[in-house]
Amino acid sequence: MEQAEAQDLVVEGLKKKLKTKSKFYFNDIAKILEMKPRLAKKFVNKMVQDGVLEYWSSGSTSMYGLPGTGKQAAAEHED
Amino acid sequence: MAKHETPLLDQLESGPWPSFVSDLKQEAEKRAKNEKGLDLQIPVDVVEDLLGILELSYKHGKTHWKHGGIVGVFGYGGGVIGRYCDQPEMFPGVAHFHTIRVAQPAGKFYSTEYLRQLCNLWDFRGSGITNMHGSTGDIILIGTTTPQLEEVFYEMSHNMNQDLGGSGSNLRTPADCIGQARCEYACYDTQAICHDLTVEYQDELHRPAFPYKFKFKFDGCPNCCVASIARSDMSFIGTWKDDIRIDAEAVKAYVGGEIKSNGGAHAGRDWGAFDIQKEVVGLCPTGCMKYENGTLSINNKECTRCMHCINVMPRALRIGNDRGCSILVGAKAPILDGAQMGSLLVPFVEVNPEDEYQAIKDVIESIWDWWMEEGKNRERLGELIKRQGFQRLLEAVGIEAMPQHVQEPRSNPYIFWKEDEVEGGWERDIDEFRKDHKR
Missing domain, CATH: 3.30.413.10 (Sulfite Reductase Hemoprotein, domain 1)
Incomplete structure (x- = not known):
């Protein structure tokens, strides 16, 4: 799979779920890509690097989201 | 005069142990004086506000911190833990108060020069408060604002040969x-x-x-x-895999009292003469040791490596060679x-x-x-x-x-x-x- 194709799949997949949640576990994304986690990681890393996805971390758990989505994005950019 | 009244925290200083409250007050005072004339990059009263919000949490019996967020340094999904307070008007100094995890060197060996560099950087771009070390082992730099994160990371990675540690769903700092x-x-x-x-x-x-x-x-x-x-x-x-090495002469020296057991660690009180039967052989969890006619022997097949005998008589008993x-x-x-x-x-x-x-x-x-x-x-x-x-x-x-x-x-x-x-x-x-x- 090409990076662009993977990116379209992920962005589309996550947008569909945006009504109910804005942060996703890595495994959710690997499932969208229908890949084994190790392989999916390469595509996901590139998406973060390109600014298509962003990390969210509670400190103990990490998640992924589309930039600018969710309550926290607004809260953290308020100043 | 302190910025916030903190009677509940002050009480913690009255106990017999060194108090983190005293340490924080000392740091607050140091920042206020700023004797080095640093161009402090985050609010000068950050530590006072930290004391203030903690006092409020004690008073309310609930936290005023929110943790987690999208903050970090570019390309890294760990190492920075976002932290915000829910009373930013009352405590503006800690409105943003992110934690940075710094990978500790293996064995935690530092040079004083390195520690000075690290503290100088953190006084300049952070709260000056550190935790050496967190339970994961990392150096924890407690409290800075979002714009300082990349600056701290740049300085550490380019001039201090230092990386961030792990946090989140990552491999944590080994x-x-x-x-x-x-x-x-x-x-x-x-x-x-x-x-x-x-x-x-x-x-x-x-x-x-x-x-x-x-x-x-x-x-x-x-x-x-x-x-x-x-x-x-x-x-x-x-x-x-092989046998514990026994130095029979040293065993005799322990029994005779010429060498102190446990490396002299319990020397603060008179425990009486060293009793090898009671203190070593009798405490072996698998009962694989014997002391007869002045000779110590070990049935190594039964040894579960509990380390007790070696700890008590380190000069007489040593780890095996096939390691x-x-x-x-x-x-x-x-x-x-x-x-x-x-x-x-x-x-x-x-x-x-x-x-x-x-x-x-x-x-x-x-x-x-x-x-x-x-x-x-x-x-x-x-x-x-x-x-x-x-x-x-x-x-x-x-x-x-x-x-x-x-x-x-x-x-x-x-x-x-x-x-x-x-x-x-x-x-x-x-x-x-x-x-x-x-x-």
Whole structure:
């Protein structure tokens, strides 16, 4: 799979779920890509690097989201 | 005069122990005076506001912190933990108060120059408050604002040869004991392997793709000074295959009182003459030692490496010469749900730097492959092992079940035969069976 194709799949997949949640576990994304986690990681890393996805971390758990989505994005950019 | 009244915190200073409240007040005063004339990059009264918000939390009996967020440094999914307070008007100094985890060097060896550099940087771009070290082992820099994160990271990575540590669903900063640098019990070079794996697994450390956190810890011997057996998903504990080396002359010297037991550690009180029978032989958990006619002997086959005898008489008893490590998996020390100790997976493996620890890396990577595919979100390795069974782990890493995996006969028979492993499978001729066995 090409990076662009993977990116379209992920962005589309996550947008569909945006009504109910804005942060996703890595495994959710690997499932969208229908890949084994190790392989999916390469595509996901590139998406973060390109600014298509962003990390969210509670400190103990990490998640992924589309930039600018969710309550926290607004809260953290308020100043 | 302090910015906020803190009667509840002040009370904590009245106890017999050194108080973190006194330390914070001292830091607040130092920042206010700013004798070095630093161009402080975050509010000068950050520590006063920290004391203020803590006092308020004590008063309300609930926290005023919010943790987690999208803050970090570019390309890293860990190392920074976002923290905000929910009373920013009252305590503007800690409105943004992010934590930075800094990877500690193997064995936690520092030069004073390095520590000075680190503290100067943190006084300038952060709150000046540090935690040396957090429970993961990292240096924790407590409290700075979002714009300072990249600046701190740039300075550390370009001028201090220093990386951030792990947080989130990452490999956490590997931690080790002081090892062969200062300890004669160390069965392998903990610092060398800790450093090697830290460098090898940079991607796992900084780009989160695990179901949850994953920790390595390296103990040079079964004394387990970094508590790897209790606190790491994969624990590497030094051990030996041959016999404990006995120096008979030194044994006599301990018995005669010429050498102090435990390296003189309990010298503050008179415990009476050293009694080898009571203090060593009688305390051996497997009863594998004997002291007869002035001679100490050990049935090494029964030794479980508890280290007690070696700790009591370090000059008389030494670790064996055929050394390596045991690998245990699945420990965790969570707040909820109770702690879990590691289970033995590999009884003995050579720790070989010449092939870059390939045997160990093979085990690590096969475990990750299994856990990444099968682990549920926020499920630690130890929980997956409990859910799917130890046998499934053995299949995933390609290790055959062996007696060392069983705590004692008939108590944890988790190894079940499969049909294809049994001659003839599960099928049988019932008529043939009934010839010899009545209903």
